[in-house]
Amino acid sequence: MAVDPSAHDTTKAPNAPRWGLYGRLSVGQKRTIWAWTFLAVPILFYVIIRFYPTGNAMVLSFQDWNLLGARTWTGLDNYTRLFSDPVFWQVFRNTFAYLLLGTPISLVISFVIAYHLDQVRFMHGTIRALYFVPFMTSAVAMAWVWRWFYQDVPIGLFNNLLATVGIPQVRFLNSTTNALPSILAPAIWAGLGFQIIIFMAGLRAIPRTFYEAAKIDGVSTWTVLWEITLPLLRPTIVFIVVLSSIGFLRIFDHVFNMTSANPGGPLNSTKPLVLMIYQSAFSSFDMGYAAAQTVVLFVVLLIVSLIQLRLLKDR
Amino acid sequence: MHRSFRTPLAALATSAAALSLAPMAQAQEVTIQYWQYFFEARVTAMEQLIENFEAANPNINVEMTHFPLADYRTRTAIAVPAGEGPDVVQLFYGWLNDYIDEGLIQPLPADRFSADMIQSEFFPMVNAMERDGAYYALPTAVRSLALFYNERILEDAGIEVPTTLDELVAASIAATERDGAGNVTRVGLTTGMTAQDHHWFREVLIRQFGGEPYLDNYETVNYDTDAGRAALDFYVGLQTQGATQSGFMDEPQAAFRSGRAAFHIDGSFRIGALEGERGLRWGVAELPSGPDGAQSNYASYWVNAITSSAEGPEYEASVLFMEYLTSPEAMEIWLEVVGELPARVAVGMTDEIANDEVFGPFVRGLEYAHTTIFADESAQRQVLVDMIERIQLQGMPPAESLSVAAAAEQAILDSYFAD
Numbered sequence: 011m012a013v014d015p016s017a018h019d020t021t022k023a024p025n026a027p028r029w030g031l032y033g034r035l036s037v038g039q040k041r042t043i044w045a046w047t048f049l050a051v052p053i054l055f056y057v058i059i060r061f062y063p064t065g066n067a068m069v070l071s072f073q074d075w076n077l078l079g080a081r082t083w084t085g086l087d088n089y090t091r092l093f094s095d096p097v098f099w100q101v102f103r104n105t106f107a108y109l110l111l112g113t114p115i116s117l118v119i120s121f122v123i124a125y126h127l128d129q130v131r132f133m134h135g136t137i138r139a140l141y142f143v144p145f146m147t148s149a150v151a152m153a154w155v156w157r158w159f160y161q162d163v164p165i166g167l168f169n170n171l172l173a174t175v176g177i178p179q180v181r182f183l184n185s186t187t188n189a190l191p192s193i194l195a196p197a198i199w200a201g202l203g204f205q206i207i208i209f210m211a212g213l214r215a216i217p218r219t220f221y222e223a224a225k226i227d228g229v230s231t232w233t234v235l236w237e238i239t240l241p242l243l244r245p246t247i248v249f250i251v252v253l254s255s256i257g258f259l260r261i262f263d264h265v266f267n268m269t270s271a272n273p274g275g276p277l278n279s280t281k282p283l284v285l286m287i288y289q290s291a292f293s294s295f296d297m298g299y300a301a302a303q304t305v306v307l308f309v310v311l312l313i314v315s316l317i318q319l320r321l322l323k324d325r
Numbered sequence: 326m327h328r329s330f331r332t333p334l335a336a337l338a339t340s341a342a343a344l345s346l347a348p349m350a351q352a353q354e355v356t357i358q359y360w361q362y363f364f365e366a367r368v369t370a371m372e373q374l375i376e377n378f379e380a381a382n383p384n385i386n387v388e389m390t391h392f393p394l395a396d397y398r399t400r401t402a403i404a405v406p407a408g409e410g411p412d413v414v415q416l417f418y419g420w421l422n423d424y425i426d427e428g429l430i431q432p433l434p435a436d437r438f439s440a441d442m443i444q445s446e447f448f449p450m451v452n453a454m455e456r457d458g459a460y461y462a463l464p465t466a467v468r469s470l471a472l473f474y475n476e477r478i479l480e481d482a483g484i485e486v487p488t489t490l491d492e493l494v495a496a497s498i499a500a501t502e503r504d505g506a507g508n509v510t511r512v513g514l515t516t517g518m519t520a521q522d523h524h525w526f527r528e529v530l531i532r533q534f535g536g537e538p539y540l541d542n543y544e545t546v547n548y549d550t551d552a553g554r555a556a557l558d559f560y561v562g563l564q565t566q567g568a569t570q571s572g573f574m575d576e577p578q579a580a581f582r583s584g585r586a587a588f589h590i591d592g593s594f595r596i597g598a599l600e601g602e603r604g605l606r607w608g609v610a611e612l613p614s615g616p617d618g619a620q621s622n623y624a625s626y627w628v629n630a631i632t633s634s635a636e637g638p639e640y641e642a643s644v645l646f647m648e649y650l651t652s653p654e655a656m657e658i659w660l661e662v663v664g665e666l667p668a669r670v671a672v673g674m675t676d677e678i679a680n681d682e683v684f685g686p687f688v689r690g691l692e693y694a695h696t697t698i699f700a701d702e703s704a705q706r707q708v709l710v711d712m713i714e715r716i717q718l719q720g721m722p723p724a725e726s727l728s729v730a731a732a733a734e735q736a737i738l739d740s741y742f743a744d
Contacts, residue, residue, distance in 0.1 A: 271519035
């Protein structure tokens with residue numbers, strides 16, 4: 011709230027009580043005080059709930075702590091151990107595999123669906139709602155249902171279908187190569203509904219006149235898509251990319267629940283960074299090591315977000 | 326002067342009397358806090374124990390607090406060092422090292438819990454609770470492994486309950502059913518290192534093939550040996566011979582509960598879950614013996630311990646409560662309500678229990694059971710899970726995978742015991 015110097019004299023009421031320091035302040039100054047008083051609430055909240063723990067985690071990443079005893083300083087030990095840990099690099103690759111597969115695939119699928127759904131009039135609302143349902147479903151419940159879909163004969167839906175048509179079973183989760191895509195699939199599916207809604211809002215925001223002009227000029231559908239729709243959807247696309255990238259970099263629920271007996275397995279092939287942090291902290295009680303991983307995740311998220319914000323600026 | 330001095334003094338005296346009245350009346354009354362994790366039968370049993378204990382000790386109140394198992398470890402680990410925790414706490418035996426190292430639990434007083442008494446009256450695996458001649462904690466009940474079998478499948482296939490590993494393999498192969506395409510629809514033996522098999526492998530198979538899984542009080546891995554390789558070959562052979570299919574129906578216990586597995590190795594804590602299963606007729610046998618008839622078992626337990634925050638009257642009350650929790654009476658109640666086995670030989674090895682159809686095989690197993698002292702149980706389990714997956718998913722030769730596993734587990738132990 012800006013302080014308006016002209017307010018100083020004009021609004022000074024002659025009969026205003028003049029007690030104390032507060033009474034001697036101008037209206038503008040009082041406004042500023044009130045503004046800061048109200049702002050203090052969210053600021054305090056963020057400082058106590060967000061910044062203090064964040065700072066504490068950064069300090070902790072240079073310490074050794076098992077939650078029971080005292081914290082001891084270990085310098086860069088946690089980081090050197092982390093960067094020389096082959097599991098960490100595997101996990102790092104997995105995290106980016108989730109990001110680099112998940113973001114573009116979900117973007118393309120949700121755009122294709124939204125683009126066509128936008129042109130459908132028949133049962134439009136119902137279809138849109140159907141796409142949105144997975145987004146509202148608990149990730150844990152969904153992960154378990156998919157986990158069972160993926161099982162072998164006799165309980166797995168997919169393998170039972172394959173077996174009835176005489177195709178050999180596919181090892182979905184119990185495979186170092188198939189497991190990650192198998193876990194990614196429901197995660198993508200779960201996020202589609204939200205992305206479709208955002209895309210449709212973006213599509214609706216494009217003025218009809220552009221399409222009418224294109225029609226008069228007799229431009230092909232592809233050209234309309236490439237020259238009008240996609241460029242004008244750019245802010246929507248950037249928004250979805252930023253949001254879904256952060257989501258895939260922080261993927262946890264799906265992986266943890268679909269591999270809960272062997273978290274991030276088999277052989278760490280599905281383990282994302284967040285799951286490694288969770289295990290270091292709450293199953294090995296190696297808090298300092300977990301904090302070091304958290305700092306690395308923080309830096310990665312920061313870099314990815316900065317790159318994407320840069321792209322947003324170029325608009 | 327005299328008067329003005331007396332009035333406030335009198336007032337002070339009355340209010341002081343009023344203030345001290347409450348504590349005076351309860352001078353001998355002590356309230357102690359007890360924590361355990363939430364599992365319905367355990368809570369019911371503990372309520373019963375507390376009621377009996379309070380009846381016998383009218384001046385002591387025991388307040389029980391329980392949390393879900395999922396955050397029990399974290400919450401006790403935060404509360405106990407902060408001094409906010411309980412006076413008597415239930416801990417998994419594997420966490421005890423950390424609590425002793427940090428001075429968070431007190432040794433049990435030697436005059437009431439003498440080492441001689443414990444060694445002669447309790448099952449031998451409670452030795453893991455001893456440090457420098459003092460016992461830090463004691464269990465009420467213990468759990469061991471046994472072989473569950475599906476009676477209906479055994480009758481259908483005309484199989485006897487196996488008593489040796491060779492018989493187990495043959496019986497499992499005979500009990501397996503497949504569909505036209507060769508997919509397993511009913512498994513012989515359930516397996517999964519993620520379940521109880523890592524205990525079976527460590528403490529049972531390796532020993533049965535002539536090995537000693539660890540040396541130096543579980544600080545040195547000792548299974549990268551001929552015995553370890555023989556045990557691993559046997560375990561991997563279960564799958565290659567068709568006696569099992571790892572990952573069948575996702576979880577071993579699920580396959581057994583749904584009647585799609587003939588044999589299942591699991592702990593005594595599974596009894597309660599199986600008892601209510603409709604249409605499932607099951608029995609229990611001791612774990613099959615090894616090639617030269619050797620028997621072994623793995624036992625684990627939750628212990629009760631007195632924390633460092635118990636002092637003075639609370640400490641005295643806690644000691645009394647510990648005595649009751651480790652008494653034969655408490656063990657009988659625990660067996661009846663929770664289904665876990667008594668930790669005292671005299672209570673567990675009565676004819677009635679040792680010959681019980683369900684409890685018998687578990688209790689008999691306790692006599693030759695071993696307890697692994699874990700540094701980080703989930704990490705050490707993961708080592709064995711990965712060992713099998715390298716063989717089954719990546720085709721690594723078993724001997725090589727075993728060496729990798731032994732090195733990985735040794736690294737975990739080294740970093741833990743180094744501090």
